[in-house]
Amino acid sequence: MNATLARHLRTLGLERSPFPPTPDAVAWFQTAQRDAELVEAAHALRTRAGFVLLTGEIGTGKSTFLRRLLLALEGEDVVTSMVFNTFLQGPDLLAAVLRDFGLEAQGSPAADLETLNRFLVRQWRAQVTCVLMIDDAQNLSIASLELLRLLTNLETGQEKLLQIVLAGQPELRRNLEQPGIRQLTSRICTHVQLDALAADEVQRYVHYRLAAAGNPGTGIHLPAAAARTLHRASGGNPRRIHQIMDRCLYGLYRQPAGDRRIGPSLVRTAAAQAGARPLRRRWPLALTAALLGVSSIAGAALLLVRPGGDVAARVPAAATAPAAPQAGPSDWERCLRALGTASPALQPVDPAWLERLPSRDGVCLRQQTDGWQAAWRPQLRAADFLTVGGDRARLAAVQALLQAQGHYHGALDGLYGARTRAALAGFQQAHALAASGAPDPATLLLLDQLLAAHTPSSPETHHHGNG
Secondary structure, eight states: OOHHHHHHHHHTTOSSOSSOSSOOSSSOOOOHHHHHHHHHHHHHHHTTOSEEEEEEOTTSSHHHHHHHHHHHHTTSSEEEEEEOOTTOOHHHHHHHHHHHTTOOOOSSHHHHHHHHHHHHHHHHHTTOEEEEEESSGGGOOHHHHHHHHHHHTOBOSSSBSEEEEEEEOTHHHHHHTSGGGHHHHTTEEEEEEEOOOOHHHHHHHHHHHHHHTTOTTTOEEOOHHHHHHHHHHHTTOHHHHHHHHHHHHHTTTTSOTTOEEOOHHHHHHHHHHTTOOOOOOOOOHHHHHHHHOHHHHTTOOEEEEOTTSOEEEEOOOOOSSOOOOOSOTTHHHHHHHHHTOSSOEEEEEOHHHHTTOSOOTTEEEEEETTEEEEEEOOSSOGGGGOTTTOOHHHHHHHHHHHHHTTOOOSOOOOOOSHHHHHHHHHHHHHTTSOOOOSOOHHHHHHHHHHHHHHOOOOOOOOSOSOO
């Protein structure tokens, strides 16, 4: 740590930078969903199940997730090659992979592939798992992606010799959807999609980062109103939150130690200095829905709480002229309270996906600048699908539902194995979702709704098989 930064932190009573500009896997902001995704990704690598895809917008924490994944595998029989420079393509990329594994490149792709194959076979015989992690993979050319497909062909009779983690921006997913590399895409066993923080998570995130940096005795605090301002200014993007909050810390020098409050005006000033996007005026929800028209919100319901406390679903009707505002600014908060849970599941959704829900009872919706956000009380969780600590009875009910829809074949064993992943991928494809075979939030909400509507009889659970 440089001397200037050290003095700055001492002035504020901090031991380390709470909002660094670089990935920080030590101060990991834990949520149930993120932890479940990390456990599932690590499990996929340990069991050599296929390759893992990690996508998210710039600044949502992909590099931090990769470093946390490395920490999860630390101390196990795992060797890792990490490639950050994806401007290397084709043979140069392969040579970089060899060098990171401690191997010498031979100068030709054929010889390098043979060198890598011999190394992987030796490690496999020693029961060591080899993992290749590639960050910023959206920069990879089609030829380089085809090279990765060749690397996934290196296998024994039953197991892949090399486990691959591809991390990149959302366009990586679009690159993988090209017909020419569909064989590579078909080998995705887990897709982790990192989203921006929800409004109710921003305050907890900031306080967690401050506590991890030694804040408890300094009294630095972000009140709820300032947290809402920070969410609007940053869009919930962790990197932008760091940029804004780092500027906010400089505005606390004149405040007394033990009671340093970051107010909304300080957040707005810091956001302007940090180059964050300006705050936009928010339209009332009903007016926004009417302006969008039926083409963009067909069937999208907004759950409102009536004065008596009951929750009702209202579907915005098509309108040729703006409707008068009807939804108050607290409807979203009232709806969340009516869900009766302190930790609702949150997920960005689009109208086409909403059309596939059999019911919108128990779902809160609000319009945002880039689409809709749904909140609901989750019955299914990603943790239910974990090999260790999962809920077999609940997963057996999912298998029964998938079987009724023609996607699952075999015993209802309550295990998230190859059959269940394949069935889940078929279910996702049939419902216009990314066919990853992973229990992402959008899939879990749809399964929740279908299970409630289907209510199958309790399946007989067999604790054997390869669900």
